Amino acid sequence: MQIAATPKTRLFIPDALIANSELSLTGEQANYVARVLRLKVGGALFMFDGNGGKYGAVIKSFSKNRVVVTIGEHHDEEIESPLAIRLVQGISRAGRMDVVVQKATELGVRRISPVITEFSVVKLAGDRAVKRHEHWRKISQSACEQCGRNSLPAIDGPQDLRIWLDNRKSDGATRILLDPQSRTSVSMLQAPKARVDLLVGPEGGLSEAERSQCEESGFTPVSLGPRVLRTETAALAGITVLQTLWGDFR
Numbered sequence: 001m002q003i004a005a006t007p008k009t010r011l012f013i014p015d016a017l018i019a020n021s022e023l024s025l026t027g028e029q030a031n032y033v034a035r036v037l038r039l040k041v042g043g044a045l046f047m048f049d050g051n052g053g054k055y056g057a058v059i060k061s062f063s064k065n066r067v068v069v070t071i072g073e074h075h076d077e078e079i080e081s082p083l084a085i086r087l088v089q090g091i092s093r094a095g096r097m098d099v100v101v102q103k104a105t106e107l108g109v110r111r112i113s114p115v116i117t118e119f120s121v122v123k124l125a126g127d128r129a130v131k132r133h134e135h136w137r138k139i140s141q142s143a144c145e146q147c148g149r150n151s152l153p154a155i156d157g158p159q160d161l162r163i164w165l166d167n168r169k170s171d172g173a174t175r176i177l178l179d180p181q182s183r184t185s186v187s188m189l190q191a192p193k194a195r196v197d198l199l200v201g202p203e204g205g206l207s208e209a210e211r212s213q214c215e216e217s218g219f220t221p222v223s224l225g226p227r228v229l230r231t232e233t234a235a236l237a238g239i240t241v242l243q244t245l246w247g248d249f250r
Contacts, residue, residue, distance in 0.1 A: 010045065010046045010047070010048065010054070010146075010148070011029075011037075011047050011048075011057075012047075012048060012142075012145050012152075013047050014050070016051065017047055017049045017055050020071065021071050022068060023057075023069045023071055024066055024069075025067040025068075029067075030067045033069075034067060040059065042059060043058070044056065044057070045057050047069070050150070050151060051151070052078060053075055054075050054077060057069045057071050058070045058072070078151060079148055080108065080110075081110075082248060083108075083242060083243060083246050084110045084194070084196070085195070085198060085239060085247070086109070086110060086111040086196070086197045087235060088113045088161075088200070089112060089114055089200050089231075089235055090116075090117045090201040090206070091114045091122050091158060092121070092203050093122060093203070096230070097136070097232075100112075100235050100236070101155070102140070102143045103232075104153070104236070105139075105140045105149070105153055106143050106146070107239045107240060108243060109153050109239060110153055112153060112155045113159070113168075114136070114155075115164050116159065116161065117201060117204075117206055118207040119201070119203075119206070119207060120202045121204065124158045125158075137155050140152060140153055161210055165213055165214065170197070171194070171195070172194040173197045174190075174195070174196045175196075175197045175217070175219040176189070176196060176197065176198050176199065176220055177221045178222060178224060178234050178235075178238050179211070179222065180224075181223070184220065184221065184223065185222065186222050186241050186242065189220065191246055192246060196242055197219070198238050199219055200238065203231055
């Protein structure tokens with residue numbers, strides 16, 4: 001099925017979509033389409049399931065708690081950066097961490113690994129960690145709807161930094177630790193041959209022991225300039241610099 005007009009609305013669906021089929025939306029999704037997006041019968045939109053590409057779709061009908069959508073053809077379209085960035089982010093307070101997840105998604109990060117550090121103000125474990133992980137996933141999904149990405153970045157569950165470093169080898173990745181005390185700038189580094197792992201500490205920074213372990217794991221301390229940046233500012237500025245030097249901001 002061809003969609004007559006190019007729709008502006010994009011909707012993420014967590015289940016695999018099938019071209020030229022019908023899909024019934026219920027619960028939060030139906031409410032979002034009907035009351036937030038305020039689409040009408042015949043309204044066009046794009047839908048994507050995070051596995052690549054998108055589907056044209058048209059609203060077929062509404063009922064009390066259900067919206068039926070006719071799914072059209074699959075469009076094999078991607079706007080992913082050629083630079084694979086993994087953001088290893090020290091978990092910060094809820095609002096700051098939410099901003100980092102949202103904006104890192106918009107800036108094209110492929111994977112976000114939230115880590116708990118010695119000086120982390122927020123400590124997550126058990127059900128609280130599971131709920132926060134799902135919360136970050138939803139933020140990233142909404143960011144993809146807004147920015148046009150059809151492939152979702154992977155978001156890992158919260159993990160202790162020391163354990164993350166022990167279990168994650170570089171695999172040829174260029175590893176960068178943002179450190180305001182460093183005299184090395186990103187531009188001094190060689191262009192990466194594979195992935196870039198960008199590690200950013202939380203509000204309180206990293207302990208000396210953590211910094212040493214990071215360097216032993218192949219991370220190079222790098223400064224973004226003479227000013228000390230907040231953790232959320234540092235993460236987003238670092239991603240922007242990487243995309244400008246080696247990614248799709250060139």
